Amino acid sequence: MKRRTFRAEGALVGRAVADAVASELAVPATEARKLVDVGAVYVSGRRSRDAQARLTAGQVVMVVLEESGQSSLAEAPAAPVLRVLYEDADVIAVDKPAGVTAQPTEGRVGGSLVDLVGAHLGREAGLVHRLDRETSGVTVFGKTAEATSALAAEFREGRARKRYVAATGPGLPPSGTVDLPLSKDPSRPGRWRATRAANGVPALTDFRTLHAGAEFCVVELLPHTGRTHQLRAHLTALGAPILGDARYGGAPKAGGVEALRCLLHAQALELGHPRTGKVLRVEAPVPEDLLRFFSAVGVAVPQGPIAAVEEGRVAPADRE
Incomplete structure (x- = not known):
């Protein structure tokens, strides 16, 4: 900068x-x-x-x-069309496009998801969680201060349930749990490592492999914690980084299909509604670049309630 x-x-x-x-x-x-x-x-x-x-x-x-x-004076690209997945008096849930930051960067106002939602509402939106720039999918905002606070508590206290889908490198077992702490990688700025060898923060991810092939896997990911780069680092620790994730060594192509970005999508979110307390489930369609991998192997995208992974199947331990 x-x-x-x-x-x-x-x-x-x-x-x-x-x-x-x-x-x-x-x-x-x-x-x-x-x-x-x-x-x-x-x-x-x-x-x-x-x-x-x-x-x-x-x-x-x-x-x-x-x-x-x-x-800072370069022309910003045209703002993407905002896809609203759910909206009522308290909550708005949108489908964040890949390539859009969650909130404004230091050098520019406009073009972030916060800006897009604020423009839709005609006032500031209450951001309660974030997705990485290249990650697409469900993001919720509070429309009032009370709703924003209640939604933030759902994430902070671990009640929000999340389902991601991704295309990764080969080699994943049928299902399992990754229980590896995360810490900043001192040798590679901007990257996190999943290892017990450092004093990291706890991170827990369940996964279910939907397709395991010689060239790539399609996987359902159910994070219990919401750490920075958690899914990217955990899959890398398993030896199957997300396709297109250059920072973590993900391949740019698999099965003859290109991966032009980190192919990770927040497909579903379940959390308590801030007013009624009832479970609100919101799902976002899988974008075309990731959907091509599902279609190539005839695998259906998970739908409906977020189902827990079968207990007792644990992924390989710390590889570092």
């Missing part, structure tokens, strides 16, 4: 944010205003969306000029 930071002192005190940015960065006023508009300017650690807000003495201004190799 490329950024520029300066402090409001001397002639900058009392000036509008956009004017101060233009002066310090030596850029045209129109460019400075655009940096504010896209959410690339922070004042005292908070994103500033008001180009005319006046700076006070000592305030620190940070401008994100480039993120992930892309200029």
Whole structure:
């Protein structure tokens, strides 16, 4: 990330944010205003969306000029169409497209799932859980503060039940449980490792293999915990990383079919409704890129209530 930071002192005190940015960065006023508009300017650690807000003495201004190799002023891709799976007065559940971040990144406002849902509602949406950028599927939001708090408690206290589906490398047993803690991999930034050799956080995943072939597997995943990269790291620990998951060594192709992204999909979610307490189950159709692997081997996508994996079948132990 490329950024520029300066402090409001001397002639900058009392000036509008956009004017101060233009002066310090030596850029045209129109460019400075655009940096504010896209959410690339922070004042005292908070994103500033008001180009005319006046700076006070000592305030620190940070401008994100480039993120992930892309200029903050680059044109954002067209926003995807939001698919609403369920909506009532308290809850909205949507199908997050692959490639969309859960919430705005540091250098840009707009284009995240939070932005898309907020635009649909005409007000801010209450985000209670997140999917990785490349993961697709069910994501729920609260429409009121009370509903958001109740939904967040469902996840925090382990009552929310989740079913994912994925295409992976070969070699998975018919079913099992992965009970390996997760910790950041010091040798590979941005990646987590599933191992007992480090002081990691507990993570538990049940799985049911729907197809096991020589080139790839199709698998149903039932995580009991919701750790960062949990499913990706657990499958890698089993020697069958998710297809298309370059960060974890997933193959880019299997069975003659390309995997252009990490082929992981949050297919179903069950949790208590914040008002009625009744179980709310929401399912998201499997996207075409992953569905091709199901179709290639004639396997049906799991539907209906989330069924527990048969007890007593444990996956291979820690491989590290």
